[in-house]
Amino acid sequence: MINEIISDTKTKLAKAVEVARDDFAQVRTGRANPVLFQKIAVDYYGTPTALEQLASLQNPEARTLIITPYDKSALHEIEKAIRNEPNLGVNPTNDGSIVRVVLPELTEERRREYVKLVRTKAEDARVVVRNLRRKAKDELDALKGEIGDDDIARGEKELEALTKTYIEQIDESLARKESELLEV
Numbered sequence: 575m576i577n578e579i580i581s582d583t584k585t586k587l588a589k590a591v592e593v594a595r596d597d598f599a600q601v602r603t604g605r606a607n608p609v610l611f612q613k614i615a616v617d618y619y620g621t622p623t624a625l626e627q628l629a630s631l632q633n634p635e636a637r638t639l640i641i642t643p644y645d646k647s648a649l650h651e652i653e654k655a656i657r658n659e660p661n662l663g664v665n666p667t668n669d670g671s672i673v674r675v676v677l678p679e680l681t682e683e684r685r686r687e688y689v690k691l692v693r694t695k696a697e698d699a700r701v702v703v704r705n706l707r708r709k710a711k712d713e714l715d716a717l718k719g720e721i722g723d724d725d726i727a728r729g730e731k732e733l734e735a736l737t738k739t740y741i742e743q744i745d746e747s748l749a750r751k752e753s754e755l756l757e758v
Contacts, residue, residue, distance in 0.1 A: 575717060575720075575721065576714065576717070576721065576725060576726070576728075576729040579710055579713050579714060579729065580710070580729060580732055580733060580736070582710075583706055583707070583709075583710040583733065583736065584736055586706050587703055587706055587736060587737070587740040588740070590699055590702045590703055590706065590740070591699070591703075591740050591743050591744055591747075593699065593702075594695065594696065594698075594699035594744050594747060595747050597695045597699070598692055598695065598696075598747055598748070598751045600613065601688050601691055601692050601695075601751065601755070602662065602677070602680070602688065603680075603688075603751075603754045603755055603757075605636050605637065605677075606633050606635070606636065606637050606638055606639040606675065606676075606677050607633070608631035608632075608633055608639065610662065611625050611626075611631055611639065611641070611656065611662075611675075612624060612625060612626040612631070613625070613626075614655050614656060614659055615655065616628055616648065616651050616652050616655040617651050617654075617655065618648055618651060625641070625652065625655065625656075628643055628644060628645065628648050628652060629641045629642055629643040629644060629648075629652060629673075630642045630644070637676055637677045637678075637679075638674065638675070638676050638677075639674075639675045639677070640672055640673070640674055640675075641656075641666075641672060641673040641674075641675065642671070642672050643672075643673070646671065649668055649670070649671075649673065650668070652673055653666050653668045653673050656673065656675060662677075663678070664676070664677055664678070680755075685755050685756060688755050689752055689755050689756065692748060692751050692752060692755065693748065693752075696744055696745070696747075696748040699744045700741055700744055703737060703740050703741055703744070704737070706737075707733060707734075707736075707737040710733055711730060711733060714726050714729050714730055714733070
């Protein structure tokens with residue numbers, strides 16, 4: 575029973591770290607990264623559709639991204655969705671068959687804003703990890719009458735070690751993203 579609780583919690587903790595890394599990838603650095611554009615919702619025949627489902631994204635140069643729609647009729651909607659995305663601050667150009675996006679250089683002030691944003695996302699991920707730990711601890715405490723106190727204490731110790739490991743993974747990802755953001 576304890577092993578099931580620990581195993582289940584471990585799976586959820588790994589998922590929380592993965593979500594945090596995805597959130598970090600969504601924050602723009604000085605380079606054009608197709609991940610920044612994948613989740614943009616495009617109004618495709620009245621239905622919000624992820625850009626990655628409507629077009630291929632290529633990154634030929636460090637700050638340039640080329641978006642080739644599968645359906646040319648969606649070209650203007652893709653361009654409009656990218657232009658209206660507040661986190662990017664870009665102005666796409668449309669040549670009739672592709673959309674070209676050139677990301678401007680990040681200013682020092684904007685870099686600092688992004689660092690704050692990434693730190694907030696990291697703290698949110700840590701809160702999720704701690705909530706998962708608390709939930710698992712409550713489940714272990716509920717077993718007190720059925721299982722010995724030594725086994726529960728051992729399970730709680732293992733749970734603490736897991737929590738520490740996953741919070742360290744979040745912190746490592748945060749440090750990498752901060753160094754990317756502050757790199758000029």
